[in-house]
Amino acid sequence: MVSFFNPTNYSYLTSLIGHMSGLSHLRATQLFTEELNGLELTPKQVIALEFIANNPTVSQKEIAAHIGTTPTVMVGVLDALAKRGLVERVRSAEDRRRHSVAVTPAGHDILPKIETAAKAVETRLMAESNLTSAEWDQLIVLMQKLTNREEKL
Amino acid sequence: MVSFFNPTNYSYLTSLIGHMSGLSHLRATQLFTEELNGLELTPKQVIALEFIANNPTVSQKEIAAHIGTTPTVMVGVLDALAKRGLVERVRSAEDRRRHSVAVTPAGHDILPKIETAAKAVETRLMAESNLTSAEWDQLIVLMQKLTNREEKL
DNA sequence: TATTGTTATACTCTATAACTATA
């Protein structure tokens, strides 16, 4: 294990996954907001849109579980996306409690812009960090293992 | 580079540092809140307290910069900590605009409890992930490089 | 009874602008 506890000065913050992932997340979302460049989408809206595009007819509960939020949050996220015509909620015929959410043509139209922004973020993050390309790939793999997202999306 | 863009299904969410660090951060803070076990401290309060303990007489602006937040947020964080007698704000003699923040004896008293909680979080996170101990260490190092926190703090 | 989506509420944190006191 990496040096973890230092009883003399308690200087172990940078060895905590929680703290370090918080710093990473903050910086990534800052850059992403910049790169979205007036697209006016929040990070959760973007993530939900991408997830739905790749998993059509998914339920709101399933979206929430997979992208790491709650059904409660999904209501607001989908309201915002639906209001702009990017997704559609359709009552499931088999189970009328369920909403089968789908991305509209308009929604599909902006996916490339989101990808461009995402790519720009990775480029900038890599440039301002001390990571090589190989280390970057390693980091992604390790984070996927940490969050049990190796195979799932 | 790891498979990044997949133009046919846009399934690249799990390759984004922003998304994966968000998932990591969420899970870590959930576990940490549990492990704090009624200590009633927010993540930022804990991080600030640990940072100040390790960097006495640091200014509020400096704390904010190092732990990844804003001076604005520091006001509320330090108000909460000061109210409970865990830190003290002292006007700097050289520059009377500055506050030299220091951890009180009471503050030092709870640092071990925080460490215990932090350690428990790491243990649980490791157990519920698919990471080996060596991979965990690697992950920490890579995150430090990503956020340029290799030497500082 | 249990589940899906929803509404409501409280809190943490981010972001921004403007203010004060000091320099």
Place this chain on the structure above:
DNA sequence: TATAGTTATAGAGTATAACAATA
């Protein structure tokens, strides 16, 4: 003029409880 800390405000996201419609 500039800086350290502060206040105020708006918005995003988390957490929890309760509700309606449906199973």
